[in-house]
Amino acid sequence: MADSRQALVERCTFETRITVRVDLDGEGRTVFNTGLPFLEHMLHQVARHGGMDLEIVAQGDLHIDAHHTVEDIGITLGQAVADAVGDKRGIARFGYAYVPLDEALSRVVVDFSGRPGLVYGVEFPRPLIGSFDVDLIREFFQGFVNHAQVTLHIDCLRGRNAHHIAETVFKAFGVSLKAALALDKHRAEIIPSTKGTLI
Numbered sequence: 001m002a003d004s005r006q007a008l009v010e011r012c013t014f015e016t017r018i019t020v021r022v023d024l025d026g027e028g029r030t031v032f033n034t035g036l037p038f039l040e041h042m043l044h045q046v047a048r049h050g051g052m053d054l055e056i057v058a059q060g061d062l063h064i065d066a067h068h069t070v071e072d073i074g075i076t077l078g079q080a081v082a083d084a085v086g087d088k089r090g091i092a093r094f095g096y097a098y099v100p101l102d103e104a105l106s107r108v109v110v111d112f113s114g115r116p117g118l119v120y121g122v123e124f125p126r127p128l129i130g131s132f133d134v135d136l137i138r139e140f141f142q143g144f145v146n147h148a149q150v151t152l153h154i155d156c157l158r159g160r161n162a163h164h165i166a167e168t169v170f171k172a173f174g175v176s177l178k179a180a181l182a183l184d185k186h187r188a189e190i191i192p193s194t195k196g197t198l199i
Contacts, residue, residue, distance in 0.1 A: 005181075007083035011076045015068040016060040018076040024084045024181055026053025034058040034073065036066055038132040039140070042170040043073075049099075050174030070136040074143025081148045085181060088112055095180030099172040104159030106168035108176045111151040118145045121155040122169060124162045137166060141173075 005024040011017070028048035032040040034056055047054040056077070060069030085091065096109040106122070118141055124134040145152050154173070159165040 005084045005086070007080040009076050009080040009083060011072055011079070013068075013072070016058060016072040018060075018069075018072050019055075019057045020073070020076040020080040021053075021055040022077070022080040022084050023053040024051075024081070026051065029053040031055040032057075034069065035060070035062050036069060036132070038130055039066075039070060039073070039136075042137075042166060045167060045170040046174040046177070048174065049171050050177045052177075066133065066136055067139065071139045071143045074140035075147050078144040078147030078149075081144075081177075085112065088114075090183050090185075092180055092182045092184065095176040095178065095182075097172040097175035097179065098157075099168045099175060101164045101168045101171070102161070104161060104164035104168045105157045106159070106165065106172045107153075107155045107157060108169065108172035109153040110173075110176045110180050112149075112180055113151045114149050115151055116146045116149055117151040118142050119153045119155075121153075122165065123156065124165060125160060126162050129162050129166060134162060134166065137169070 006022065008021045010019045028051060030044050030047045032043065034040055043054060043056065056073060058069055058073055062069060091112060093112050098105065098107050120138050120141065127134060141152060141154060154169055156165050156169060
């Protein structure tokens with residue numbers, strides 16, 4: 001079982017420059033500088049409820065729109081989590097959470113399967129939360145899934161307030177990650193797959 005589950009990943013393209021630092025066994029501490037305050041608010045939920053420390057610095061072509069920056073943050077965070085968890089020896093592998101916020105309720109289920117797959121069942125009552133395009137939430141999770149190599153099912157079961165819906169999704173994502181990445185000291189050398197690999 002790894003003593004340190006930390007990673008630092010940098011991504012540089014013509015559209016964005018992203019740096020993500022993650023400690024999967026942290027205390028929910030965050031440092032963000034992305035130019036996207038709503039996304040930072042959501043990522044703070046992931047870190048706090050996922051029990052991880054998270055630092056993200058991003059410079060993107062926000063003068064065009066937020067699409068490239070949000071997607072690339074998802075990609076880079078996925079890479080960082082994959083690097084930090086390593087060969088997945090000793091992890092629970094599966095995690096799920098139901099999280100409410102007032103009238104909204106969302107469910108997130110994750111499997112560190114080694115196979116990227118996103119099932120996204122979230123509908124928002126309006127296209128923007130402040131100035132943030134809610135379509136980009138799916139793009140964030142698609143980027144994460146593709147590069148963390150996980151299967152992720154996200155469903156909002158009910159909700160009327162767009163902010164509440166988004167917050168339940170990100171909180172549930174954090175809680176499900178914490179459960180899936182939990183280490184079992186009694187199974188420290190076991191990869192949780194009958195195939196013997198999750199890569």
